[in-house]
Amino acid sequence: MKNFIYADNAATTQLDAGAFEAMKPYLLNDYANASQPYAFARVSKKALQESREIIAECIGAEPEEIYFTSGGTESDNWAIKGSTFSNNGRRKIITSTIEHHAVLRTCEDVEKLGFSVRYLPVDSLGYIQEDVLSEAIGNNTRLVSIMFCNNEIGTIQDIASLAEIAHKNGAIFHTDAVQAVGHFPIDVKAVGTDMLSASAHKFNGPKGIGFLYIKNGTDIISYMSGGSQERNLRAGTENVASIVGMAHALKTNIQTLSANMEHLRCLEETLLDLLNENHIKFVRNGGSVIPGNISLSFAGYEGEAILHRLDLLGICVSTGSACDSKATQISHVLKAIQLDEKLARGTIRISFGKNNTIQEARCMAEALCRILK
């Protein structure tokens, strides 16, 4: 029987079995609309409150600072549009060239409405330099939005320093932490961010649910119009089962965070050591990266070919370049770090998760050696 190795955990993760069990009662029995005043809704209301408290504790926030959304994309949209449209007179957003499309496309939308957007460059490791932000920011800057760590190359930014620069200039700071929450220690107070986006399915929770942390006192308007849920800021009946699943998954990951991180570093070492032992030439992209995220470039190869050949061996990874109907398109992140085109075309992203084993890392290395020799 063919192996199946899932190593695309930056795309999505397997739902935690405990989270699934925790969700079931709210799908089958306790299905009340949490906004209703009758007794049947009490269990749902209590579950929402407990989930909010669990999530807040996991990131060092207050429960009333957690707003449930449909996921990372909605959180990013709300953070950017909700803060810029609150209309305090400032009309400029600063972000980076390596953000997720949920941020980049949202900024483009806001730009079309007359706001200006500055896209900061990054260095070859994917870092945003503090002096570059200091030079770009001004008294017209409303929002600085910089991702906590990059989804393609894994580079972790110095969010605390960048947030400090934003605050010194009177701007709001937002971070898209979709790749970091549940995988890396985060304390929103220590980091100093005003807003933080997260998505449950990236940390073994269910899909279609996430949250936006909004620091108390942050000037932001509602993004979804409708009911009065989430303290009048995010309309829509609460997805209680998924919220419970998200809280359970996050708590589980945070409880084992150190062990998970250590395990993921071991998987990285196993894979890279075996590639080196077999004299496979590669470049690892990124600087100090989120554990388990391994962006590798192989000169003279096509990342898409490697991806499909691994797939035929039962191994799931991602690529940094993809062929559309006309040509090979190199990702905006690899372009931003100015990776040589030959390397960029031969880039794959392996993203191990806590459920991957050392044996799977070895199988992955063997498969890559077979393809690249």
Added chain:
Amino acid sequence: MKIDCVICGKEYLDKDTLGINKKLLGESVENFYCQACLAEYLGCTVQELIDKIEEFKEEGCTLFI
């Protein structure tokens, strides 16, 4: 142009077979395999190659048009 399988000598490899060779071995590939020999070389089944070909066609990949 007549292209044959480098392993078994099967003649006149069709466009889909040439396309899947280029897709999985690289566009600059010079030696082509028939689907059976390619499957054996890659450690998969012929059906898995056919499934890939169909997916690439659905995506509009010009190698298969």
